[in-house]
Structures are given as structure tokens and as C-alpha cells.
Amino acid sequence: MIMDKTSRNKKKTRDEILRATFELISDKGYLGTTTREIAQRAGVAEITLFRHFGSKERLFEEVLNRYSFLPRLREMIPDLKKTPLREGLITLGITFLKTLQEKRGMVKIMLSEVNIYPDQVREVYDRFIATLLDTLSGYFDSLIKEGTVREVDTLFASRAFLGMIYSFFLAEEIIKGRTLSDKNAEKTIAEFVDIYLNGMLNR
Structure with a gap:
């Protein structure tokens, strides 16, 4: 049960980061968007973003694959x-x-x-x-x-x-x-x- 809740929380965080990235890139472009802005929009620490995706490039790839x-x-x-x-x-x-x-x-x-x-x-x-x-x-x-x-x-x-x-x-x-x-x-x-x-x- 604890593991299930942890997995759900990780997925929710990941989804929020992807959604925030999509919204910001749609408004400001990839080049005009910073990882700090993405983290703020998603309501997470910037380090959390990197723990989930590793790099801004990898995050961009995931956004393309999802949206x-x-x-x-x-x-x-x-x-x-x-x-x-x-x-x-x-x-x-x-x-x-x-x-x-x-x-x-x-x-x-x-x-x-x-x-x-x-x-x-x-x-x-x-x-x-x-x-x-x-x-x-x-x-x-x-x-x-x-x-x-x-x-x-x-x-x-x-x-x-x-x-x-x-x-x-x-x-x-x-x-x-x-x-x-x-x-x-x-x-x-x-x-x-x-x-x-x-x-x-x-x-």
C-alpha cells in the first residue's frame, strides 16, 4: 500500500512537471523557458525536476512524446x-x-x-x-x-x-x-x- 501511494505520488509529480513544461514552452518556447520556471509552475523544487528527468533536453523529449x-x-x-x-x-x-x-x-x-x-x-x-x-x-x-x-x-x-x-x-x-x-x-x-x-x- 505504501509503495502504491509512493508510486502514485511520483506519477502525479511527473505529470505536473510535464504539464508545466508544455504550458511554458507553448507560451515562451523551449529556449525562453528555464527549469526554474518549470519547477515553480509545477510546484516542486528544481532538484526534483532533475531527479525525474535528468536534463532539460530529456524533459523536452518527454513533452513531445506526450503532447x-x-x-x-x-x-x-x-x-x-x-x-x-x-x-x-x-x-x-x-x-x-x-x-x-x-x-x-x-x-x-x-x-x-x-x-x-x-x-x-x-x-x-x-x-x-x-x-x-x-x-x-x-x-x-x-x-x-x-x-x-x-x-x-x-x-x-x-x-x-x-x-x-x-x-x-x-x-x-x-x-x-x-x-x-x-x-x-x-x-x-x-x-x-x-x-x-x-x-x-x-x-
Whole structure:
């Protein structure tokens, strides 16, 4: 019982630190946020932060793994494998877009500072992107194996799929400052998926 309570307390502390980090990075960026500020926001001592995560870079990596599209993608894949391809990709695309909308502040500020990240932080970011693409690539590999789609480079396919939605989000919601309604978002994603699956050639 004591061990269970200790474990729960550790998890609660860890969750509070991650939440505080996400909020501060969304507001001030990774470079503009200090571990002291994170600890104060989380209501813990700064040394406690380092006991849980070891370094600011490791904390950043954990925030990306928890608050990005990656955990949602991992949760979705088992159901996607049982869903018709077009329907599954539309669901995937809408979920990706909604995640970007929910995390707009973090996306916007990371976009502005990613090119000046120190090497260690850039490695964390690049590793996260690679994991995201590898995860979606694994889903596409399963589609090839079952004969649903033809053989393609699934990493390129993953980059193309996420890239078209990400670039649309940047253009509409970051640069132009618009917010799509759910109805317009679904229509847009469905159009993207149809072009993605069928191309533009008249067959």
C-alpha cells in the first residue's frame, strides 16, 4: 500500500512537471523557458525536476512524446488496420489537424526557434520526427503486405501525407490566422485524401 501511494505520488509529480513544461514552452518556447520556471509552475523544487528527468533536453523529449500527435497515432493504428483505407486516412488526417489546432501555441513557437536549437535539442526534435514517421510508415507497410496498396517507399508516403496537412495548417491557421470549422476541416481532409489515394490523372 505504501509503495502504491509512493508510486502514485511520483506519477502525479511527473505529470505536473510535464504539464508545466508544455504550458511554458507553448507560451515562451523551449529556449525562453528555464527549469526554474518549470519547477515553480509545477510546484516542486528544481532538484526534483532533475531527479525525474535528468536534463532539460530529456524533459523536452518527454513533452513531445506526450503532447504531440505521436501518442494518438499509436492508439489509432490498431483500429485503422480494421478500417477501410479511405475512411481510415480521413480519420487520421482529421485527428492530426485537430492535434495541431489544439497545440497551436507550441507549434507556432517551435517553428520560430527550431533552426536555432542547440545540437542536443535539435537531436531530440529530429528523433521525435523520425519516430512519428516510422510509426505511420509501419501502418503503411502493413497495407502493402496485405495487398491494399502498391509497394512504395513508406517513409516518403508518411512524409507526404502528414506534410500536406501540416503545410495546410501552417498556411491557414498560423500565417493567415484562420480557424477552420469542423465541417470545413473534414471536407478539406477528405479532398486531400482523395488526391493522395487517386492522384490527378484521368484513368
